[in-house]
Amino acid sequence: xxxxxxxxxxxxxxxxxxxxxxxxxxxxxxxxxxxxxxxxxxxxxxxxxxxxxxxxxxxxxxxxxxxxxxxxxxxxxxxxxxxxxxxxxxxxxxxxxxxxxxxxxxxxxxxxxxxxxxxxxxxxxxxxxxxxxxxxxxxxxxxxxxxxxxxxxxxxxxxxxxxxxxxxxxxxxxxxxxxxxxxxxxxxxxxxxxxxxxxxxxxxxxxxxxxxxxxxxxxxxxxxxxxxxxxxxxxxxxxxxxxxxxxxxxxxxxxxxxxxxxxxxxxxxxxxxxxxxxxxxxxxxxxxxxxxxxxxxxxxxxxxxxxxxxxxxxxxxxxxxxxxxxxxxxxxxxxxxxxxxxxxxxxxxxxxxxxxxxxxxxxxxxxxxxxxxxxxxxxxxxxxxxxxxxxxxxxxxxxxxxxxxxxxxxxxxxxxxxxxxxxxxxxxxxxxxxxxxxxxxxxxxxxxxxxxx
Amino acid sequence: xxxxxxxxxxxxxxxxxxxxxxxxxxxxxxxxxxxxxxxxxxxxxxx
Numbered sequence: 001x002x003x004x005x006x007x008x009x010x011x012x013x014x015x016x017x018x019x020x021x022x023x024x025x026x027x028x029x030x031x032x033x034x035x036x037x038x039x040x041x042x043x044x045x046x047x048x049x050x051x052x053x054x055x056x057x058x059x060x061x062x063x064x065x066x067x068x069x070x071x072x073x074x075x076x077x078x079x080x081x082x083x084x085x086x087x088x089x090x091x092x093x094x095x096x097x098x099x100x101x102x103x104x105x106x107x108x109x110x111x112x113x114x115x116x117x118x119x120x121x122x123x124x125x126x127x128x129x130x131x132x133x134x135x136x137x138x139x140x141x142x143x144x145x146x147x148x149x150x151x152x153x154x155x156x157x158x159x160x161x162x163x164x165x166x167x168x169x170x171x172x173x174x175x176x177x178x179x180x181x182x183x184x185x186x187x188x189x190x191x192x193x194x195x196x197x198x199x200x201x202x203x204x205x206x207x208x209x210x211x212x213x214x215x216x217x218x219x220x221x222x223x224x225x226x227x228x229x230x231x232x233x234x235x236x237x238x239x240x241x242x243x244x245x246x247x248x249x250x251x252x253x254x255x256x257x258x259x260x261x262x263x264x265x266x267x268x269x270x271x272x273x274x275x276x277x278x279x280x281x282x283x284x285x286x287x288x289x290x291x292x293x294x295x296x297x298x299x300x301x302x303x304x305x306x307x308x309x310x311x312x313x314x315x316x317x318x319x320x321x322x323x324x325x326x327x328x329x330x331x332x333x334x335x336x337x338x339x340x341x342x343x344x345x346x347x348x349x350x351x352x353x354x355x356x357x358x359x360x361x362x363x364x365x366x367x368x369x370x371x372x373x374x375x376x377x378x379x380x381x382x383x384x385x386x387x388x389x390x391x392x393x394x395x396x397x398x399x400x401x402x403x404x405x406x407x408x409x410x411x412x413x414x415x416x417x418x419x420x421x422x423x424x425x426x427x428x429x430x431x432x433x434x435x436x437x438x439x440x441x442x443x444x445x446x447x448x449x450x451x452x453x
Numbered sequence: 454x455x456x457x458x459x460x461x462x463x464x465x466x467x468x469x470x471x472x473x474x475x476x477x478x479x480x481x482x483x484x485x486x487x488x489x490x491x492x493x494x495x496x497x498x499x500x
Contacts, residue, residue, distance in 0.1 A: 013457075017465065017466070018464045018465050018466055019461065019463070019464060019465040020459060020461060020464065021459070021460040021461055022457050022458065022459050022460070023457070023458045023460065024456055024457045024458075025456045025457075027456055028456035028457050055456075058455060058456060059456040059457075062454045062455070062456050062457050063457075065454075066457065066459070070464065070466060071459065071464065074464075074466065077466060077469065078465075078469065081469060085473055088473065090475070091475065093475065093479060094478075094479040096481075111487070143475060143476060144476070145476060145497070147478065147479060151486075185486070207486075252485075252486075254487075278485065280485060280487055280488060281487075281488075282487075283487050283488075324485065324490075324493070325485075325488075325490065325493075327493035328492050328493050329492065329493060329494065329495055330460055330461040330463075331461050331462070331463055332463075332495050332496055333492055333493075333494065333495070333496065334472075334477055334491055334492070334494050334495075334496050335465075335468035335469075335471070335472025335473060335474075335496060336465045336466075336468045336469055336472055337468070337469075337472040337473030338472065338473070338477055338491060338494070339465070339491055339492070342489065342491075343479060343481055343489045343491070344479045345479075345481070348475065348479055349479040349481065361481060362481075362486065363486075363487070406465065406491075406492065407490070407491060407492030408488075408489050408490060408491060408492070409489060409491040410489070411488070411489050412487065412488050412489040413489075415487075415488070430488060434488065434490075438492065441492075441493075442460075445460055446460060449458070449460050450458070
């Protein structure tokens with residue numbers, strides 16, 4: 001399968017099955033578009049009046065060489081191996097600990113129902129967290145790097161437990177030859193020097209929630225009394241980002257139907273000095289007034305294009321920043337087994353509620369049908385984990401002919417379930433945005449590669 | 454090549470046999486929490 005498109009002045013050809021990315025001139029672009037449906041003679045007859053016969057022949061020869069190298073129109077040799085890959089024993093390698101189902105903000109779009117996951121307020125005890133870490137170590141097999149995210153609600157409300165769990169993890173990792181990579185996701189309201197120092201010592205990554213421009217952030221991320229959070233959190237986030245040398249963190253926000261011009265929010269955060277930025281589309285019920293709708297897509301596509309072009313420009317001027325959804329690793333990226341298999345929710349990755357129940361991921365918490373067991377008894381709902389384990393790009397009909405399948409690995413199971421009641425479904429709006437982001441991400445790589453030539 | 458510049462040398466086909474060690478990050482752990490992005494991850498074995 002080949003996907004070809006033009007973006008920001010570049011002709012880009014993606015060979016889906018090999019992952020090869022080619023930047024081509026107009027002649028080669030047109031040759032490739034005709035390749036599967038026309039003979040070489042027909043291609044020459046068709047394109048010679050535009051480019052000249054010798055140019056078309058040259059381009060045709062180059063295309064033929066790429067095909068021979070299996071870097072263009074390459075075959076899918078993976079589907080047969082998916083069964084073997086799926087039969088491999090999986091280990092648990094990451095937990096999302098819901099340290100507090102409670103929050104000091106009342107964000108309108110919160111999938112956690114303003115922190116409480118549509119249940120009651122609850123904080124995780126040290127004993128429950130400790131049992132979760134013990135479970136992770138015991139079920140992680142030979143994997144050394146173990147990831148634990150302190151999540152909420154707002155985990156800093158229950159920060160003593162975070163500190164105690166980190167201390168316990170550090171003690172246990174030595175005993176069991178493991179390496180904990182802790183991360184913290186916070187809204188910043190309670191951030192202070194003590195928490196920042198602790199985060200800089202212990203957290204491999206911190207995710208700092210902010211939506212961008214003040215009016216955008218404050219509309220969606222208010223306190224209970226309706227006042228905005230922007231003025232309080234921005235200086236603290238700037239200080240923390242600087243103290244981490246602008247690495248190993250993200251300012252992370254959400255855009256909605258109400259701010260489709262989200263590239264301005266990304267650039268606003270960049271102009272505030274942040275260098276690691278993630279602004280992502282809201283996932284909401286169709287009936288929510290801020291939900292992204294199909295009719296928003298053309299404008300959102302333009303916004304991604306605008307943002308990508310601006311990032312290329314800023315990169316040339318030495319003002320580059322990372323945008324999480326445009327990051328793509330063309331050379332050292334994941335193996336095809338990972339690309340086929342999905343995010344690992346329900347198998348390698350589990351969420352843990354404050355009272356110790358396991359769910360396939362944080363987005364399923366609150367839906368008791370998906371409760372998989374608890375930290376004391378382990379995984380008892382093996383039919384749930386089996387179902388998640390069987391998910392791949394080949395179990396989703398819509399993924400088969402999608403050029404982005406090896407970049408999103410079949411998309412988010414929670415989104416699929418929320419929109420279609422089936423984790424083997426797809427969330428079409430999310431897919432459309434994902435495809436656009438992959439195109440932009442590759443364009444940025446093309447621009448960088450050609451600028452260094 | 455005159456008409457084509459290829460940006461990457463590694464091919465996915467070459468990762469079939471050796472891949473799947475599982476040391477890589479889970480997708481949602483890095484930042485997103487609401488989508489699934491795998492293509493931006495780094496193979497822990499190639500470090």
